[in-house]
Amino acid sequence: MYLTGGNTVLKLDALNPTPDVVEDFIRILHFQIRSYLKQKYGVVDIALSREASIHNFKWLREINALNEAEYKELIYELNTKDLL
Template sequence: MELYQKTFGDKRHFKLSDDRIDINTKSFKENLEYSIKYEELGFDVFRKREKNAQGAFIFFLALDLLYICMIIVSYLEKDKPSMIAFWVGALFFFGIFTIITYKFRHNSWVYLTGGFKVLEIMNDKPSEDDVQKFIENIHSRMRSYLKKKHTDIDISMPKDYYVSQFKWLKEIKAIDDIEFKELITELDTKYLIN
C-alpha cells in the first residue's frame, strides 16, 4: 500500500513493505529518502492541529476589502480607467496572498509514536479517511510482522524467554489478552510434549 501527500512545496510518498515503511520526501530545502522498520514504531497515535498565518490571513483579507471599496469609490467618482485598473491589480495581487494564507491557516498532523522512532503524516492529505486507512494498514502489518518474528517457538530456548517476549508484545499492543493467553497455552503445550 502507498500514500501520496502533496502540498505547496512539499511532496511525501510512503510505501509499506513486509518489514518497513519507505519514505520519500521532497521540499524546497531538501530531499529525504529513508526507511523505518516496524519494530522501531509504536502503536500510539497522536494528532496535532496547528493554527498558522491567522494574522496574515486577516491582514490580507482586510486589504482586499479596502481595495474593493477603492474600486467602487473610483468607479462612482468616475476616476481615470488607469486608477481603477491599479486598484483591480492590487486586489488581484493581494487576493493571491489571501488565498495562500487561507490554505495554510491550519496544518493537521498525525504522529505514530510509542517506539524508538516517530512517523509524521499529514492528517488531511489526500483525505482524513485515506490517512486513517493507511494508519490502520500500518498497524495491521506491524502486528503481523511482530507476531511472525517473536512468536515462533524454539524449545531449545528457555520458556521464560518466550513468556517475556509475549508480555512485551502485549505491552506494545501487538497482541491482545486473548492472543496472549493462546500463545501461553501453545507454549505450555510445546514444552509439555518435549
C-alpha cells in the same frame, strides 16, 4: 508527516491526501507491523529459553499484536513444550 526509508520519502499532509485517507493509512500500517511482529515472535521456539519466550509473548500482548486468548494459547503451548 514524512515517512522516510530506503530510497523514497513519503509526504503526507493534512489536505492531500484527505485526513481520513491518512488515518486509514496509519491504521493499516500499524496493523501490518503488529501482524509481522506476531508472526515473527508469537511462536513457541524451542531454541529460546522459557523466560525469553514469555518476555516476547508479554511484549506482543502489550503492543496489541496478541489478544488475551492468543497469549494464553501460547503460554499453554510453551508449558506443553516444557513437559516434553
